[in-house]
Amino acid sequence: MTIAPVLTIAGSDSSGGAGVQADLKTMTMLGCFGMSAITALTAQNTLGVQGICPVPAEFLKQQIAAVCEDIPPAAVKVGMVYDTPQILAIAEAVAQYQLPHVVVDPVMVATSGDPLLKQQAQQALTEQLFPLAELLTPNLPEAEQLTGTSITSPPQMEQAARQLSETYHTAVLLKGGHSMGSCNDLLYAAGTATWFSGQRTDAPNTHGTGCTLSSAIASFLAQGASLEESVRRGKAYISGAIAAGLSLGHGHGPIAHNYAILKKDHIT
Ligand SMILES: Nc1ncnc2c1ncn2[C@@H]1O[C@H](COP(=O)(O)OP(=O)(O)OP(=O)(O)O)[C@@H](O)[C@H]1O
Numbered sequence: 540m541t542i543a544p545v546l547t548i549a550g551s552d553s554s555g556g557a558g559v560q561a562d563l564k565t566m567t568m569l570g571c572f573g574m575s576a577i578t579a580l581t582a583q584n585t586l587g588v589q590g591i592c593p594v595p596a597e598f599l600k601q602q603i604a605a606v607c608e609d610i611p612p613a614a615v616k617v618g619m620v621y622d623t624p625q626i627l628a629i630a631e632a633v634a635q636y637q638l639p640h641v642v643v644d645p646v647m648v649a650t651s652g653d654p655l656l657k658q659q660a661q662q663a664l665t666e667q668l669f670p671l672a673e674l675l676t677p678n679l680p681e682a683e684q685l686t687g688t689s690i691t692s693p694p695q696m697e698q699a700a701r702q703l704s705e706t707y708h709t710a711v712l713l714k715g716g717h718s719m720g721s722c723n724d725l726l727y728a729a730g731t732a733t734w735f736s737g738q739r740t741d742a743p744n745t746h747g748t749g750c751t752l753s754s755a756i757a758s759f760l761a762q763g764a765s766l767e768e769s770v771r772r773g774k775a776y777i778s779g780a781i782a783a784g785l786s787l788g789h790g791h792g793p794i795a796h797n798y799a800i801l802k803k804d805h806i807t
């Protein structure tokens with residue numbers, strides 16, 4: 540039997556809802572074989588980030604090499620990266636191993652508002668990593684920071700996604716989770732804008748939604764789906780996982796990655 544292997548390069552979330560833990564759960568649920576290269580340990584829960592212990596860039600590179608020299612991934616998701624040396628190490632590895640289907644989630648702050656990327660590293664992220672991506676998945680605050688514009692309407696979302704796509708020569712999925720109304724996401728790829736509509740679930744439990752969506756898209760790309768199809772199916776998965784209504788912790792709780800099997804008595 541074969542299962543598409545997918546690599547996540549991201550930070551660990553001790554509370555299990557975001558980061559590498561969310562990525563591996565998502566890849567498993569969507570029929571892929573998840574592998575990881577960890578950029579940082581975070582002491583984190585649904586209330587916030589209490590500590591960050593970054594991995595030295597050399598050791599990050601060693602993890603990526605160990606994976607790629609043995610089980611070449613069919614797609615890669617990049618999430619939290621901490622500093623410039625890490626970003627350079629990832630960019631080098633993407634080139635050296637010719638990694639396919641690279642989805643970059645430009646994680647800058649956690650749902651709780653805590654910063655996850657060193658401020659001085661933003662330039663390296665945009666200059667070194669963005670151009671290597673097949674898809675970038677910023678949320679609204681990240682897109683505002685990256686474009687230096689305010690984004691409060693669908694036409695402004697289209698304008699910002701186009702600007703990012705043209706600047707970095709990559710497709711962009713601008714996520715609408717931080718908007719006030721519906722959770723509509725915009726894909727701008729090869730000069731074409733496509734909307735993916737989503738009903739807002741009225742609950743604070745959205746910890747790790749961005750990590751989950753980017754991993755879901757990478758998983759479908761690894762299985763051979765087109766970019767548009769991968770985004771459509773990724774959006775369906777994230778919407779279901781949020782709507783399932785898991786309630787854990789005292790802050791922004793996690794989502795139910797395994798919602799599709801929760802009601803089934805499939806192992807007896
Ligand atoms: N309350 C909600 N109800 C339904 N869908 C949502 C909700 N919040 C976010 N989404 C969807 O979840 C996906 C992730 O978007 P979001 O804007 O939350 O990413 P993010 O801010 O990067 O996530 P993270 O919490 O991991 O930082 C998008 O498809 C978005 O539309």
Ligand SMILES: Cc1ncc(CO)c(N)n1
Nearest residue numbers: 550551557558619649747
């Ligand atoms: C480790 C990690 N990566 C990403 C996010 C963004 O949700 C988070 N909260 N923690």
